[in-house]
Amino acid sequence: MKSLPLLFLGIFFMLAFSFTGIVLTSHVQFGALEQTTESLEADENGNPVMPEGETLYPLREGGVALQGKEVYISMGCIYCHSQQSRRDSFGADVARGWAQRATVPRDYISQSRVLLGTMRTGPDLVNVGGRLQGDGGREWHHKHLYNPQITSKGSNMPSFAFLYKVQAIDGAPSADAVAIPADSPYAPPAGHEIIPTHRAKVLVEYLLSLKIDYSLPEVPILD
Amino acid sequence: MSDSTDNTEGTVIPYTTNDPSIRAELSEIDRSIRSASIFFIVSAVGWLLLGTIFALIAAIKLHEPSFAVGTEYTTFGRMRAAHLNSMALGFGNNMIFGVCLWIMARLCRAPIRHGGLLLIAGAFWNIGLTIGIAGLIKGDITSVEWLEIPKYATPLLAISYILIGIWGVMAFRFRKGEHVYVSQWYFLGALFWFPWLYVIAQIMIIWAPAQGVVQSITNWWFAHNVLGLWLTPMALGVAYYLIPKVLGRPIYSYYLSVLGFWSLALFYNWAGVHHLIGGPVPVWLISAGIVASVMMVIPVVVVAINHHMTVVGLHREGWRSPTMRFVVFGAINYTFVSLIGSAMALRDVNLVTHFTHFTVGHAHHGAYGFFGMILFGGVYYMMPRMLQREWPSAALIKIHFWGSALGILLMVFALQIGGWFQGLQMNNPEIAFLDVVQNTMPWLKARSVSGFLLLVAHVAFAVNFFWMLFAAGKFRTKDTPTLLHTQEEGAA
Known part of the structure; x- marks a missing residue:
């Protein structure tokens, strides 16, 4: 090969081709999706429109859960936990109860950083807030993060005990102490309790907020 | 051209x-x-x-x-x-x-x-x-x-x-x-491609994030191209330089070199989206990625034929040269890892391997078994010419080679066999998730053993390297190259 301009042009256009085809085209095709209602109805001309007064999905991320997402990011949870669900006939994501439907691009539009993940050393978490809810879910997550063996014997997830502090019970036990049974090998010494730090609390709120419990016009939840 | x-x-x-x-x-x-x-x-x-x-x-x-x-x-x-x-x-x-x-x-x-x-x-x-x-x-x-x-x-x-x-x-x-020799095409391409990939990925994911999964698509366009348009062309350029240098024989076919280079440049950079198969991205994008991944068979087979035909008949000489041992091992692994990679992009195979340790094994196979080994070969060739002195210890080179070769093969086998079972079990909702996790344990332990082999190899390499660098004159000054079987004359 002697012609340098030709070599350079070739090198340039090869990457320009995939950059245009993959990155720019995606950006144009679905880089500006908007929230929508769970289903659409037809107007007088038969065009699909959003019914008035219904909730728009996906919900915006924010508040305490967003602080928790920062903890999730800083702990590198993504290296073992994905946040995506494949369609029912492709893999066991739905059959395992990880989510009720496949996730689609619109599910991720309000996320400032998308954490799809590529590894399932642990289970998928895209709908973990749908599986574990409310105070029961909160308690489960705290026990599990403090030491996964408490709730999930045989798990290879590391303990995040450094997000908790062990302190002497001063008078009455604290309301937010992690409820580890006294006979558990992971229970704190007698007269002590385990208290989640701020980071543990917001992380659990984030996990509780991860929910795919709504339909979208393109992927309704089927019964 | x-x-x-x-x-x-x-x-x-x-x-x-x-x-x-x-x-x-x-x-x-x-x-x-x-x-x-x-x-x-x-x-x-x-x-x-x-x-x-x-x-x-x-x-x-x-x-x-x-x-x-x-x-x-x-x-x-x-x-x-x-x-x-x-x-x-x-x-x-x-x-x-x-x-x-x-x-x-x-x-x-x-x-x-x-x-x-x-x-x-x-x-x-x-x-x-x-x-x-x-x-x-x-x-x-x-x-x-x-x-x-x-x-x-x-x-x-x-x-x-x-x-x-x-x-x-x-x-x-x-x-x-x-x-402009074939190695220079690869080096020039990679030197130009990588900053482009890196800057775009930084902007679209970190500095001014694109909306939603466009981030993920950009992420895998970038990350797969770190292998495809940066590590791979660099290592292939080194192999194209060293094989004829050490063996004293020109590359088998100029035309195959041209075909290999341009088909790699065309197909590899579309392949990255196979990391999102089944994910929340449009199907046309995934299909394009799968097609490109399968088309990668062309540059891989072309390069394999070209390298093999250059080396054929000179295996004994190659085996005696530290450089060639590493380079040939890496070149063979390039063929295998790439063909496995093409297969992994097929939907039916990906359904099993995705989200498992299989992919981790594949990444190490490519980045270490291919790229790392060829670059090690490059260092074994380069240092004597830089320092005007020979490698102090043939034994340490052997420890490095065998530790690296056996270590990476054990790792690839352990993670890919274990990962395959992990994938099959994960796709069967009857098997509890924690059982799937437990069943990967023997394979993960085998991977740690492979890690210790690699550690031994790397320490041997480092000792030999710094010995050569700093202990000038302390070891016997040799006027012949350090070969791995010294009874015969041969290539460096």
């Missing part, structure tokens, strides 16, 4: 170096780039050792989850990211800067100008990376795969890339001779 009579491209390499004027020219070039190259290789060896330690911590944690959990700094996610970045950006890139830029200078047949530019770039690179990896261990990790380095360190890395790119263009500008 070239006129059809030009079938003697292989002769452009002065592979018969008995001509004293060419030898003098080469040693003048070597001298001009020596301090920069040695700086890069010393850095690479340091990152290699550090990255191996991070790797072992992460590997052990996967089957001994109570290991090193006292502090957040050693939690699995951060150790894994520290390992990846130490190896890919610390070891890999310093090796590339050390070996490939030197080969580039030799092929341009002119002593390099502005060697200081390379040293500045090297300083920026290693300082930026040190800040970046310390930052991600501290907790500023971005959790974007292959782009974990925190925001405050990436500009240093970008400056370094740009300086190296400028240097590459200048080296090219002042080259002597008409021909």
Whole structure:
């Protein structure tokens, strides 16, 4: 090969081709999706429109859960936990109860950083807030993060005990102490309790907020 | 591209170096780039050792989850990211800067100008990376795969890339001779492609994030191309240079070289989206990625034929040369890892391998079994010419080779067999998830054993390297090359 301009042009256009085809085209095709209602109805001309007064999905991320997402990011949870669900006939994501439907691009539009993940050393978490809810879910997550063996014997997830502090019970036990049974090998010494730090609390709120419990016009939840 | 009579491209390499004027020219070039190259290789060896330690911590944690959990700094996610970045950006890139830029200078047949530019770039690179990896261990990790380095360190890395790119263009500008050898195509392409990929990925994911899964698509366009358009062309360029050099025989076919280069350039950069098969992205995009991944068979088979036909009949000579042992091992693994990669992109196969340790095995197979091994071969060839002295110990080279070769093969087998079962079980909802996890344990333990083999190999390499570098004259001054079976005369 002697012609340098030709070599350079070739090198340039090869990457320009995939950059245009993959990155720019995606950006144009679905880089500006908007929230929508769970289903659409037809107007007088038969065009699909959003019914008035219904909730728009996906919900915006924010508040305490967003602080928790920062903890999730800083702990590198993504290296073992994905946040995506494949369609029912492709893999066991739905059959395992990880989510009720496949996730689609619109599910991720309000996320400032998308954490799809590529590894399932642990289970998928895209709908973990749908599986574990409310105070029961909160308690489960705290026990599990403090030491996964408490709730999930045989798990290879590391303990995040450094997000908790062990302190002497001063008078009455604290309301937010992690409820580890006294006979558990992971229970704190007698007269002590385990208290989640701020980071543990917001992380659990984030996990509780991860929910795919709504339909979208393109992927309704089927019964 | 070239006129059809030009079938003697292989002769452009002065592979018969008995001509004293060419030898003098080469040693003048070597001298001009020596301090920069040695700086890069010393850095690479340091990152290699550090990255191996991070790797072992992460590997052990996967089957001994109570290991090193006292502090957040050693939690699995951060150790894994520290390992990846130490190896890919610390070891890999310093090796590339050390070996490939030197080969580039030799092929341009002119002593390099502005060697200081390379040293500045090297300083920026290693300082930026040190800040970046310390930052991600501290907790500023971005959790974007292959782009974990925190925001405050990436500009240093970008400056370094740009300086190296400028240097590459200048080296090219002042080259002597008409021909552009196949290794130079690969190096030029990679030097141009990587900064583009890196800057776009940084902007669209970190600095001004695109909406939703466009981030993920950009992420895998970038991350797969780190392998495809950066590590792979660099290693292939090194192989294309060293095989004819060491064996004294030109590359089998110029036309296959051209076909291999352009088909790689065309197909590889579309392949990355196969990491999102089944995910929340449009099906047309996935299909395009699968087609490109399967088309990769063309450049891979073409390069395999070209390399094999060059080496054929000279296996004994190759086996005696440390350089060729590593390069041939790497070249063979390039064929295997790429064909496995093409298969993994098929939907039915991907359904099993996706989200499992199979992919982790595949990544190590490519990045280490292919890229790392060929670059090791490059260092074994380069250092004696830089330092005008031989490798002190053939035994340490053997330990390095066997530790690396057996270590990486054990790792690939363990993770891919274990990962395959993991995938089959995960797709069967009757099997409880924690049982799936438990069934991966023997394979993960085998992977840790492979990690210890690699550690032994890397320590042997480092000892031999620094012995050579600092203990000049302490070991017996040899006037013959260090070969692995010394009873016969042979190639270097």
